[in-house]
């Protein structure tokens with residue numbers, strides 16, 4: 001790749017750009033096929049990204065609600081409880097821990113079951129029925145680490161019981177992983193197809209221009225000069241092929257957000273879309289870099305193979 | 310100055326296309342290279358352009374050994390040499406002006422200079438009026454003039470022509486040869502490969518005759534430059 005950042009004379013730059021566009025134009029069918037495939041790739045990628053980004057926020061919200069509860073040995077002293085707390089703090093997957101004392105647990109219980117009726121609760125004043133229920137509520141920043149954490153917590157001295165809901169954690173983790181695999185798979189396949197098509201387009205272009213390339217070389221054109229129009233061709237195909245689906249996705253997504261917000265207000269609690277700006281401020285640069293990168297790579301590899309100048 | 314020292318070239322194992330050729334061509338000379346088909350004339354031209362490398366021996370152009378030129382340096386080296394072929398080799402999708410300008414774009418000439426140089430070259434080869442024509446709209450002689458203008462637009466010190474009149478009738482052939490002579494008068498070293506012995510005899514220049522890869526005669530005719 002060395003040499004591609006070489007400084008170009010302005011006139012040479014425009015000449016190269018013009019030749020690159022000419023390549024695309026002369027080779028309309030192939031260029032169109034490449035742009036179409038590229039558009040499909042980027043469209044799917046964008047669609048996927050929008051879904052994942054939205055899903056991820058839902059997961060995040062659910063995750064932050066998932067807690068592991070740690071109960072202490074019977075008659076544990078405040079020192080022991082503090083020591084357990086210190087052990088919990090050592091773990092990086094823990095985002096937050098909340099200490100709930102036996103009194104607080106009783107109060108909470110009272111609120112729920114006696115509707116906060118003081119007279120009913122006073123009867124138990126002397127002897128808190130939940131005396132042994134002081135505990136830590138632990139919130140995690142990565143649910144996939146839950147089982148590891150539980151094992152660790154159980155090994156801490158002074159811990160009687162660790163309660164957790166494995167199902168919620170596992171389902172979320174599995175779903176996240178599935179999304180990861182599927183997205184990687186789709187992107188890989190599309191990437192290959194796009195590179196293949198661009199490579200074909202550039203190969204055709206090189207074949208058509210063989211004579212011209214031979215003349216250029218005799219006149220004293222550098223490798224760089226001979227190759228540049230084909231690189232430009234690849235980059236332009238990549239750029240157009242990502243700009244079109246991005247525009248399309250933008251229109252679709254913003255319409256969807258408005259439409260759902262309008263017609264399904266009752267849904268807005270469950271289904272909260274990420275704002276258009278938030279999705280596209282990441283998607284636009286990523287998709288453009290991906291498209292241009294694939295275009296560059298496709299033509300670069302082809303030139304290396306067919307244009308031994 | 311072009312020097313060949315014991316240059317041989319064999320394409321494959323077998324009879325060499327060039328066999329131990331040694332030559333001296335001075336700056337400013339006009340040289341005809343003649344010989345039977347297959348005698349190695351085009352091979353010689355290709356060696357001078359470093360399209361091919363000699364199997365043995367060395368070529369020195371303007372004090373530089375071609376064996377010492379690395380692949381990366383070839384483009385720069387070729388800019389000192391203009392070249393013309395029998396089949397013109399113009400770009401069919403570009404007009405006369407663009408065909409000549411092309412040679413300048415290749416070496417990153419500023420557009421301003423291109424706009425000045427191309428009309429100069431066009432008037433030199435007598436095609437100023439046809440700058441917008443495409444190659445297919447031109448006669449063979451005119452196409453070769455465009456090719457010559459393209460070869461010279463970057464002001465090379467040496468002009469190589471491999472059968473430049475091979476596709477032309479006698480009248481056009483004479484015009485092209487006279488043009489090449491004019492170019493030589495202005496100081497460019499000119500090497501012309503040709504089968505047109507009538508013109509060769511009439512022009513009274515240095516004539517190198519080849520046969521089966523060997524130089525069989527090297528004569529200076531008439532008032533041609535002395536060594």
Ligand SMILES: Nc1ncnc2c1ncn2[C@@H]1O[C@H](COP(=O)(O)OP(=O)(O)OP(=O)(O)O)[C@@H](O)[C@H]1O
Pocket residue numbers: 320321326344345346347348349350351352353
């Ligand atoms: N690319 C090649 N591969 C193998 N042999 C070649 C190649 N090019 C030329 N030859 C052989 O080398 C010899 C010299 O060829 P060259 O083209 O130099 O002849 P020439 O003098 O230019 O002939 P002509 O007058 O017909 O153009 C010939 O025997 C030819 O067959």
Ligand SMILES: [Mg+2]
Pocket residue numbers: 350351352471
């Ligand atoms: Mg020949």
